[in-house]
Amino acid sequence: MRGLAAALLALAAVLPVRAEDGAARMRRETRGLLKDLVAFDTSNPPGGELPAALYLKGALEAGGVKAGVFTSTGSRASLIARVKGSGRKRPLLLMCHTDVVPADAKGWTTPPFVPTEKEGYLYGRGTEDIKSMCAAQAAVLLRLARERTRLDRDVVFFAEADEETGAAVRHIDWLTKNHGAELDAEFAVNEGGNTLWEGGRPSEMLIQAAEKEYIDVHLTARGSAGHASVPREDNAVLALSEGLRRLGALRWPAELNPVVRASFAYKAASAPEPVRSALEAVLVAAPGTALDEAAARLRSASPELGAMLSDTLTPTVVSGGYKSNVIPAEAKATLNGRMLPGHGVQAFLARIREALSGLPISVEHEFSGRASVPPMPVDNEFVAAAKRHAERLAPGIRVSPFMAVATTDAQDLRARGTLVYGIEPPFPPGDRARMHGDDERILLLALDWHVEHLWALVADVAGARP
């Protein structure tokens, strides 16, 4: 055997060895990191992200990247790692979360916490949301360190704990309060984007640049209780009905922010009628009455797009009474609101109270307490670089910013002065339904593309030089 080994070594020495290049190694490491991360069960609740954070710390430090683990309580822990630049510009932050939503193995064809390769896909909880981004981001830092790249700014990797539910004290609140300087950055990449993979390549990249803000509004109408055989003017159910009618008739002023303007211009190019002409009317309307009218037209052509132009408020839960012949003293309703970014809670509630004036209805609300932040600019070097490299790596791809109707933890960093953009790995149509569902998976070729794009974006925005 020894003779054979020696012979093989001698043979290896004379064969031309094709060294793995930096890009190939980065792609291989991304796949390996993702497999390892999926194997940590970080279902939230309870999260328990500490082992995943320690694993990432080990992997990064083995590659010469400085990393720290930040534990808020028990095993709720984030990892922050940094490759230093010259400091000429503020850092660039690569952000993801290591927790996942729980998985019910009964609905899966593979065990959710055993990474399984099948037909070019990697199956496992977190492959879509969003350990795939953690793996790509860690691999980019490892490559920066390995190639001893000179940078104009620090590149920081932030693998966040507790994004999916929010513990009693949100981990991100604790982290920004106690270690906020670690997360200081001019630009950041986060989840929340939407990139489509069609026909073996990425066909569309939507960059998330704004989020509507979520609020629940609770109404309580009060009146005299009594027997239903004796009708009264001050009936709580009637008061609540009138209140809901008025709120339903409320017309929120239309506003076209720069992110929605860009996304509408993009959509108008391919939308079918009558949506296309409704979008075009919005794009040319002057703010005020003309825009309000164009928004109403768009709402009837496409409720989804119409909702992008104003705050919205939708009744979802109604309750009151307990017996058919008894007038209840109270009737309640809950409405779900989505506020345009930067609008703030107070103006929103003031409109509701004004609409309900004169009615015996009290108004309460539940809101995250996050600071309200305006939409991100869409005309800076970061967005331009993201678009340019997507077009270079996937010729023919269509790229546009968009506003999401749900919130992510990007808002916490935006409120601290970081310009955060959502850019996700590409997924084939239909695969997004698996996120938070069964048989979550990622196409490995799409993961390769994502890390190539991220590398190019980071190298460009951080001014990388060998």
Ligand SMILES: [Zn+2]
């Ligand atoms: Zn997520």
